[in-house]
Amino acid sequence: MLRSISFLVGCVIVAGCGSSDSSTNTTPVAVADAQALKPVAVQLNWFPESEHGGLYQAAADQTFLSHGMNVEIRPGGRQSPVAPELVLGRGQFAMANADDVVLFRNQGADIVAVLAAMQNHPRCILVREDSGVKRFEDLAGKTLQRQGGRAFLEFMRSKGLLDQVKEVPYHGSVSALVTDPDVAIQAYSFAEPLLAEQQGVKVRKLMLSELGWNPYSSVLITTGDMVRNQPELVQDFVDATRAGWQHYLSDPQLGNEAILKANQHGMTIEALQFGHQELKTLALPEGMSSKSIGQMTDERWHTLVSQMVELGLVDGDKVRADDCYTMQFLK
Structure with missing residues (x-):
């Protein structure tokens, strides 16, 4: 309840x-x-x-x-x-x-x-600093944990940014990101980055607002x-x-x-x-x-x-x- x-x-x-x-x-x-x-x-x-x-x-x-x-x-x-x-x-x-x-x-x-x-919207794609991902185009070949059906995903898809990305469900945890540099997750900039860094992993935020979805x-x-x-x-x-x-x-x-x-x-x-x-x-x-x-x-x-x-x-x-x-x- x-x-x-x-x-x-x-x-x-x-x-x-x-x-x-x-x-x-x-x-x-x-x-x-x-x-x-x-x-x-x-x-x-x-x-x-x-x-x-x-x-x-x-x-x-x-x-x-x-x-x-x-x-x-x-x-x-x-x-x-x-x-x-x-x-x-x-x-x-x-x-x-x-x-x-x-x-x-x-x-x-x-x-x-x-x-x-x-x-400005807090939606971002969170990646590890050692992932080699510095911009959205660098997500090619990575795995993205996300909740399907979200509007921001369709926006990214329309830009061709998910064409070479493996999409899997996101269950609200940063654990996969922490253990695997090839995993990116959907996130809010005021929440998940802290959780990852508390586990000793430095992260980078790719803000959707800077991509044009805001x-x-x-x-x-x-x-x-x-x-x-x-x-x-x-x-x-x-x-x-x-x-x-x-x-x-x-x-x-x-x-x-x-x-x-x-x-x-x-x-x-x-x-x-x-x-x-x-x-x-x-x-x-x-x-x-x-x-x-x-x-x-x-x-x-x-x-x-x-x-x-x-x-x-x-x-x-x-x-x-x-x-x-x-x-x-x-x-």
């Missing part, structure tokens, strides 16, 4: 300004304030990690509370029901990647992106119905989440502590610290101010949809780029 983390108890304690024992803190003021909070559920697309740091930071430092919300963060996993949770009304928001949004809409789900925390990552999504009928709630949540990301990238301590409590799958403070440093470069490319966190552009979305149509991943008659996102809440 997936674990979830709710911050209502902490909100009641703060509102009551009384004993730290929440079981006895039931003053009328505390109860009234707690009942006045708007309940909001957000579904993660993976186990809690640094890529969700802005959400956990906003909960831990009471930014959500200050915006009048009691937020439940629901951890995900390998089969996270992201779009169904929103479409069925079991949650108001979720996390995804931009290409997921395009696929959701192609499947008929009215999913809309309202914020993009990561300007969907927004750590994207906050909701439904078109929420955008149309509850714009005030969407605005409050976007504002609080943006502030959470600003706080997390500045000082991740509270957010990391909350992630460690929520992640029961071997997460460590070292991994979160490594991830935080990497995410700073992904969320704030050179020249970008922290005040601009979350911003999106028409050009990026139109480019992504065009790429996915050209790759045959979506039907251009079903998916319009302008329907995939809105920037009305990014003041």
